[in-house]
Amino acid sequence: MNNHLRTLRAERGWSQQDLAERLDVSRQSVNAIETGRYDPSLPLAFKIAELFACAIEDIFVSPSKG
Amino acid sequence: MNNHLRTLRAERGWSQQDLAERLDVSRQSVNAIETGRYDPSLPLAFKIAELFACAIEDIFVSPSKG
């Protein structure tokens, strides 16, 4: 599933490590999500959306909408 | 994580089996999500939101918002 995490993070000038700490996950998890190696769990997706103050749908692109 | 899946399903008069078929998952998965035994994956959450034509946030309640 595609996502705009890297863009949002870069807009704020955060490193993957910075973001990981704000989300309370490992840097590797942030990296894996950004590089599309796997999708976050739903609770983590909520946390990400809340951190960036937007909807989950604004960050993650539904597979059906390519 | 709380959700309104059972309500949405009931509003449409669908059985868990009906919903499972529309989502292409097992009836047990629908039951487990409705009864709160586990949260759906993000892709499945998207599929559910699309089926009910609303946002993920309208169906699933963020842990941080009780």
Add this chain to the structure above:
DNA sequence: TTCGAATGTGAAGGAGGCTTTACATGGAAA
């Protein structure tokens, strides 16, 4: 009462999310 549909749950197994540890690369700065 008997039947069938709907729901809840358990066990076991496969796939995926997330962790820690660890190593490699690239680029910017000293």
Add this chain to the structure above:
DNA sequence: TTTCCATGTAAAGCCTCCTTCACATTCGAA
């Protein structure tokens, strides 16, 4: 060049998601 930071990725392990098969309960209809 050397150092340091940011990033990418691999391995092993644990937990969660989702499956199938199976069984129990409840309830309404026949």
